[in-house]
Amino acid sequence: MDDVFTRTGPAPERGLFSLAELEPAVIGELAARSVELFRDKEAHDRPLAGSAAGILFTKTSTRTRTAFTVGAIRLGAVPVTYGPQDLQLNTGESVADTGRVLGSMLDLLVARTSGPLEELRELSRQGGLPVINAMAAEEHPSQGVSDLATLRLALGDLTGVSVLYLGEGNNTAVALAHALAAVPGARVTFSTPAGYGLPEKELARASRRAATVGATVEEVHDPALLPDRVDVVYTTRWQTTGTSKPDADWRETFRPFHVDASLLARRPEALFMHDLPAHRGDEVAGEVLDGPRSLAWTQAAMKLAGAMAVLEWVSGRDADAKPGRDADRK
Numbered sequence: 001m002d003d004v005f006t007r008t009g010p011a012p013e014r015g016l017f018s019l020a021e022l023e024p025a026v027i028g029e030l031a032a033r034s035v036e037l038f039r040d041k042e043a044h045d046r047p048l049a050g051s052a053a054g055i056l057f058t059k060t061s062t063r064t065r066t067a068f069t070v071g072a073i074r075l076g077a078v079p080v081t082y083g084p085q086d087l088q089l090n091t092g093e094s095v096a097d098t099g100r101v102l103g104s105m106l107d108l109l110v111a112r113t114s115g116p117l118e119e120l121r122e123l124s125r126q127g128g129l130p131v132i133n134a135m136a137a138e139e140h141p142s143q144g145v146s147d148l149a150t151l152r153l154a155l156g157d158l159t160g161v162s163v164l165y166l167g168e169g170n171n172t173a174v175a176l177a178h179a180l181a182a183v184p185g186a187r188v189t190f191s192t193p194a195g196y197g198l199p200e201k202e203l204a205r206a207s208r209r210a211a212t213v214g215a216t217v218e219e220v221h222d223p224a225l226l227p228d229r230v231d232v233v234y235t236t237r238w239q240t241t242g243t244s245k246p247d248a249d250w251r252e253t254f255r256p257f258h259v260d261a262s263l264l265a266r267r268p269e270a271l272f273m274h275d276l277p278a279h280r281g282d283e284v285a286g287e288v289l290d291g292p293r294s295l296a297w298t299q300a301a302m303k304l305a306g307a308m309a310v311l312e313w314v315s316g317r318d319a320d321a322k323p324g325r326d327a328d329r330k
Contacts, residue, residue, distance in 0.1 A: 011128035013121045015108075015314050018133070019141045019175055020205050024182035024213055027148065030309050031179075034149035038305035041074065047312055049076030051107040057134065058084040058113045063276060063303045064134050064142065068110045071307035080106065095119050096126045103127025108315055110134050130314040135171060137243075139202075143275055144175030146306035147234075148183075150299045154271060155231060160185035164230040164270070166257040167191075167283055169198030169219070170240040172275050177206035177217050186215040189230075193253045194221040196245075223256045228266065232295075234273040235259045235283045251282070260285040264293065271295050 019027055036043050053072040057065045072079045084090075089098055095115070099122060102109060109127070111120055112134040124131040133141055151158055163180060165173055169192045177198060180188045190198055197203070197219050206217045220226070238254050239245070247253060264270060272288055274296040280286040289296055 010125035013124040013131070014129070015120075015124050015131040016133055016141050016310055017117060017121060017131070018139050019144050019178035019182075020139075020202070020209065022182075024209070026313075027145070027179060027182040030145045030306075030313060031148040031152050033309040033312070034145060034302060034306040035153050036305075037308050038149065038153065038302055041305075044075060044308070044312070046074075046076030048072065048107075048315055051077040051315065052105065053077040053079050053311070054082065054102055054106040054109040054111075055079050056082040056087070056109060056111040056113065058082075059135075061112060061134070063300055064112065064140075064307070067303040067307035068132070068134060068142075068311070071304055071311055072110075075308055075311055077107070077311075095122045099123035099126030101127075103129045108132070108311070110311075112136070130316075132310055132314055138171060138199075139174045139178070140171040140275075141175050141178075142303075142306055142310055143172050144179035145310060146299060146302045147176055147273065147275070148179045149306055149309075150273065150295055150302045151232065153298065153302070154295055158183045158186065160187075161232070162186070162227065162230040163188040163232045163234055164227060164267075165190045165192075165234045166223075166226075166259055167235045167238060167254070168193070168196045168240060169203075170236060170243075172236045172240075173198055174202045174206075176234065177202065178209065181206040181210040181215055181217050182213065183215055184213045186210070186213075187227075188215075188217050189227055190217075190219040191223060191226055191257060192219060192221060193257060195247075196250075196253070197221065230267055230270050232273055233259060233264060233267060233270045236275050237277060237279055238283050239279075254283070258283060258285070259288055261287055261291075264288060264291075273299060276300055 055069050069079050108130045110132045117136040117138045120131050120133050180186045210217045272294045
């Protein structure tokens, strides 16, 4: 924590804001560390002992909030939790002033807010403390870490892994694109309804990264163009948390992207993933979500290990995962 009396201006931002900003090796190390902690929750020496970890969630969360709160405790930190009505941001205090105050008391901050990702960067700069993006409209990076770790746990070496994603190009999809773009030879196909795809900037950014490691990130809007052989079929809830859709008939637009038993039957070797929460009957059939090929509940459990790995890394106290930044911030 910085000395607020001697610091004369904003500090460089620190933390986890987007997986696109991390070197591929660092993303791989975070996933590997997550698997290690998943297998042995005591595989650490309480590296955050003596730290105070702010846990700020102004939007609903089950898995992510619980994972970071419990993860902070297990790593030795004391969590200080804030809900949507708890900070003076609600009365008009600026993000900059809030960051300056939080940085004078906390050692790190995990945040999911209703604002853009830039707010989290501002909290880090003004507070001089590492901030973890626990889901912004633009991206859900800790979900991407947990997803990659779940794939490693289930499949081992991920070189050449193939993933088919069906549904909205939301913040989970963006994180998945950036995570798999760091895996040599990986191929991920995003099948999204027209008008609901990944942001063009993020898709292009992931594609550039993928090209450097021989991976492929692509998007199609026609369900008839889906690849026949994949290792994993992935979907998310059609109605992303905290968002709404402009088209009143959007469910009909999304219906062709429903994951049911027949879709999996045509891909007999594919596992199934879902970041949860799920709406059975919308994006996925109950028999798929709860079926023998589903990794959804392993994904949910992996959120804790992923949170612990990220907390270690942003605190700078993880000897196995050194910070690394990708120069591509265009």
